[in-house]
Amino acid sequence: MAMSRDEIFKSVQVVLAETLMVDEEEVLPESSLVKDLGAESIDFLDIVFRLEKKFGFKIQQGELFTENVMSDPKLVQDGRFTADGIEVLSQKMPHLNFTAFSADPRVDRLSELFTVRALMDFVERKLAAGGVPATN
Amino acid sequence: MRWLWIDTIVKYEPGKRLVAVKNVSLAEEHLHDHFACDAQGPAQPLVPASLLLEGLAQTSGILVGSVQEFREKVILAKVTRFTLDADVGPGHCVRFDATIERLDVAGASTQGTIERLSHADGEWRAIGSGSLMFSHIDRNFAGREFPKENFVFGENFRTILSGSGLQRFLDDAGQRGRPVASR
Structure with missing residues (x-):
């Protein structure tokens, strides 16, 4: 069954909290990864790896960032x-x-364009295109 | 990789796992300062935790570098998590065990453990672990440029490889693993 938008948000929230060492409550759809959550360049690669693991799809370099x-x-x-x-x-x-x-x-x-919502949109598109969400 | 914190590589599974060891000696000068005797009590020679992290990072970095036969400049970019539960001092042998979790053209994430052998009981004991991120800095997201020579994998590093039986990385017309500047 396809993941709902809310389920995607919860999963992205967990990924970003783990990657950027912030509380899950701080991760809101409108949050900017850099300005609000303190992401640095290497965190982008970490986010890519963790999204791949979480949702079970591959992300090519330059596809997300x-x-x-x-x-x-x-x-x-x-x-x-x-x-x-x-x-x-x-x-x-x-x-x-x-x-x-x-x-x-x-x-x-x-x-500023790289927000939590942008990540959710990315995940939603990838899953709709045939990516398989991981079971955990 | 100039100040090496591993002595030799004892296990290498290409692209997957690398295990290195370090023997800690009281002859290492930094131990005399960490911690020297003072008015509070006698000397306590202990390997600083940061250097145990460095040993794990060097072990993991060599593993990551080996995948592209040391053509990439592999730099420790992020310590995602690191824990250390016990001290290491003179007479201990430390074993760093690193595995690649994920690798792509931009970099890699690794998992690693640190174990300590005590000669008192002959037992290896897990004393720490860490998750690290490495960047192939010529392909970093920030788009910055770096010197052409591979300053990461230099001559000291070649000594480790040849002394660990990993000569094959150095045997490709004597070039592989050699810093670009010296070719």
């Missing part, structure tokens, strides 16, 4: 994503919501 976009001058100019850059990101990362970000697409604001 960004890579290899910052140094491409077609995608980033003067510290801001170009229209092409946002388009590329939107296609590669449909779990992120670029609506508000597009108005001020500074590179240093990108981390």
Whole structure:
């Protein structure tokens, strides 16, 4: 049976609490991984590994978190994503919501898009695409 | 990996598990300061817990590095969990037992245990454990660039490999495992 949105949230909450050493109550859908929960770059890899273990699917590098976009001058100019850059990101990362970000697409604001809700959306898409949730 | 906290590798299961040991000697100078005698009492030579963690990290890091035949720069990036329940001092032998939990192009997570052999009773005793994260730093999420030479797996590390019977990592035209700068 497919996992409900609430079940996905509870599982993501546990993963983030374990990874980032925060209380589960602090992990809310709107929480930013970096700004609110204190995630650092290596934590992203830890989160990837733990989500794979928790939900039983594989995550390719660059599938959940960004890579290899910052140094491409077609995608980033003067510290801001170009229209092409946002388009590329939107296609590669449909779990992120670029609506508000597009108005001020500074590179240093990108981390704000990585919220608990974005992770839930990612997991939901992966499971719907055939990923099998683990039993524990 | 310049200040080695393992003496030799005693077991290697490619891509899965690596076990290393360290013999603790009173000749190690740092033990004379940790802890020196003072007005509170006599000297208590004990291996600092941080160095036992370092030994486990070196054991785990070599295991992770071996998967890509030491081409990646493998850096300890996160101590997810570490516990130590007993002291280690002169005359003890320490065994670090590391396994890879998950590995991909960006890095790896490992699990490890620390055991201590006491010559008083000849028994190995589990005294600690840890979960570690390693980054292949040239492929890190932050996108930073690092020197081309592999400063992680240097000459000291080659000594460990050759002294542990893992010569095959060094035998590929004498190049594998050698720092890039010295090729």
